[in-house]
Amino acid sequence: MDATAERPRRSFFAYASALLGLLSVFGVVCFHFPDLLTSREFRAVYNEDFARHLLLVGLVAAFILGTLAILRDRNKRIATVGVGSATLAVLLGGSNVQFDSIGETPYSLGLDWFVISLFFSALVFVPLERYLGKRRMSPLRRGWRTDIAYFFMSHVLVQFILILVTASTSMIAGLAAFPALKDAIQSLPVWAQFLIAVFVADMAQALLHRAYHNVPWLWRFHAVHHSSREMDWLAGSRIHFVEIVLTRSFVLLPLLVLGFSTPAVNAYVILVGLQAVLAHANIGVRFGWLEYLLVLPRYHHWHHARQQDYVDVNYAIHLPLIDMLMGTFKLPRDQAQWPEEYGVMKLETVPQGIVEQHLMPFRRKKTFDEFVD
Structure with missing residues (x-):
């Protein structure tokens, strides 16, 4: 039997769960340290209620997609990362996390800009490329990890x-x-x-x-x-x-x-x-x-x-x-x-x-x- 035939295909549900789970953890951490991890300029674009509702959506989706991937026996380790990250985010406060007033710091990271931008960019362009793409290509194509790292760098260091x-x-x-x-x-x-x-x-x-x-x-x-x-x-x-x-x-x-x-x-x-x-x-x-x-x-x-x-x-x-x-x-x-x-x-x-x-x-x-x- 061809060895390649035994390799399980990558599960989009599993990787989406992992992404959303990790973004949820980042989101909760932003609530805990808003003065250090969120961009003053970008905070003016959204409000607290929007951030909490977006975090709740991410948590629920991470749990559901991760569980489905595990039940289908597809990329269980990756799916477990998603479910585990979402669980950690809930333990850290989830969408009900409390935070003190935002203080003034000379510098801060744009972790909130990274989380929100990546979430909505993926939400819009992954389906568009799936159905209108010139090439049939997985979102997890070669080099995607490198490009995610660049996306992270440019947004966090904004x-x-x-x-x-x-x-x-x-x-x-x-x-x-x-x-x-x-x-x-x-x-x-x-x-x-x-x-x-x-x-x-x-x-x-x-x-x-x-x-x-x-x-x-x-x-x-x-x-x-x-x-x-x-x-x-x-x-x-x-x-x-x-x-x-x-x-x-x-x-x-x-x-x-x-x-x-x-x-x-x-x-x-x-x-x-x-x-x-x-x-x-x-x-x-x-x-x-x-x-x-x-x-x-x-x-x-x-x-x-x-x-x-x-x-x-x-x-x-x-x-x-x-x-x-x-x-x-x-x-x-x-x-x-x-x-x-x-x-x-x-x-x-x-x-x-x-x-x-x-x-x-x-x-x-x-x-x-x-x-x-």
């Missing part, structure tokens, strides 16, 4: 990223202030400011993005992002910490210099978060003429194609118009045509794992024995 970005842009923005231009821009309606901000920010991002691909020492950082061998909603999270700070600083700077209002900038930030996930998602819907107006999955997937003809194209993250102006627009007219393979051209140049990938740009070593595959 305040530190903001501090670094603010420090790198505020002084320059102050020195390059243009009061008359700022007044002219802020006199426009917020929706008009938003549209202009999208164009300006996307142009800045595309120029830096092209530099990532053409300047060798910058490519060492950006290669981490292109090392994903599968494309889905989680793949976009694989970004080196240095690149996160550089890109956000470079994009935010012109917005600050030109003086866009806070509501317009906030709206742009929301768009960035949504479109970055959507552009990498495994969604094979044919969007027709919209593909020439907005950056959608197929457009950005070709940028990630492991194909020589596409190594220097499609740098925009919002508007294909930017690539048209730069002369870097390229998209097959046949909407049924998608890349056959993703990843860097030389796989051996990027090692496996978030730690090794973060160290990689600073090492003289150019190839690795254990590389992305």
Whole structure:
């Protein structure tokens, strides 16, 4: 008998239970230490009742899905992690956990941002990719653990990223202030400011993005992002910490210099978060003429194609118009045509794992024995 036939298939219920159970534990811990583990900026987006109801949903789902997986004899160890984590969360207080008033601390982690963002992103995109995906692919595809680690890092360290970005842009923005231009821009309606901000920010991002691909020492950082061998909603999270700070600083700077209002900038930030996930998602819907107006999955997937003809194209993250102006627009007219393979051209140049990938740009070593595959 074929040995592979005896291996039990991965149970989505078991892994979903484990994820929800662990997120529930994180949620309860956030209630116990809100001043240290929750982001001040993100706390303004939700209230206590919302957080408690979301925690209750996570606990109930973790118990039900884990129990079903165990009864079906599918990935029982993983399912036990889910049920056990949910039980621990209940013992720590569950959805009725009490907490004192939130104190002031100079720094805090964005664990609440990680929990809520991961929960809703998975809730939306896992079903979408299941039923509208271009490829039949499990959410537990190769490299998913690495991408979850990147997702965790970028969300939990959100305040530190903001501090670094603010420090790198505020002084320059102050020195390059243009009061008359700022007044002219802020006199426009917020929706008009938003549209202009999208164009300006996307142009800045595309120029830096092209530099990532053409300047060798910058490519060492950006290669981490292109090392994903599968494309889905989680793949976009694989970004080196240095690149996160550089890109956000470079994009935010012109917005600050030109003086866009806070509501317009906030709206742009929301768009960035949504479109970055959507552009990498495994969604094979044919969007027709919209593909020439907005950056959608197929457009950005070709940028990630492991194909020589596409190594220097499609740098925009919002508007294909930017690539048209730069002369870097390229998209097959046949909407049924998608890349056959993703990843860097030389796989051996990027090692496996978030730690090794973060160290990689600073090492003289150019190839690795254990590389992305």
